Amino acid sequence: EPEVTQTPSHQVTQMGQEVILRCVPISNHLYFYWYRQILGQKVEFLVSFYNNEISEKSEIFDDQFSVERPDGSNFTLKIRSTKLEDSAMYFCASSEGQGGGTEAFFGQGTRLTVV
């Protein structure tokens, strides 16, 4: 069964450092997403990406965040200057379409710990 893969599974970084979280969406999918989940809290939408541009973003997705699809397979989330409150699980997801009945597939997540 095709799956969304994320690397690394766990990343520890110092406050103020830049991190890049990587995702390989399912190959025939056209829509890509990032979500985050702070420990013990709910899953929060960050951004959606289609046709090489951001289609929607939440209030959380401020100037310190950026996304990129550098090649035909990877989808990355960059956090420019990490803060302690960025510590969370970050989930990448992809879907073939956005209409009814199309399913969003989530990766296993990257646990980001900012120290």
Place this chain on the structure above:
Amino acid sequence: LAKTTQPISMDSYEGQEVNITCSHNNIATNDYITWYQQFPSQGPRFIIQGYKTKVTNEVASLFIPADRKSSTLSLPRVSLSDTAVYYCLETYGGSQGNLIFGKGTKLSVKP
């Protein structure tokens, strides 16, 4: 903000049928009801989606009455591996793009 309301937690025993209800009193005409499951330290996983009446797949059934103000996810004969958080979401046109998750229902299945 999530537009649905569901119990924070539920307990069950192996082999029982579990019904998790969800309230969505102000659901819009174009919104579908979509359920996701999340195991600890894993990403959410789609379970089922419906608009009205009953939908069944290999995992669960979803019952949505005519007024669509509530819905019930039914898990037949649960096992320990069904212990997870279950989320009920309203999705516009069934789209699973910008998903707005609430706190979900934490289901604990005991032996």
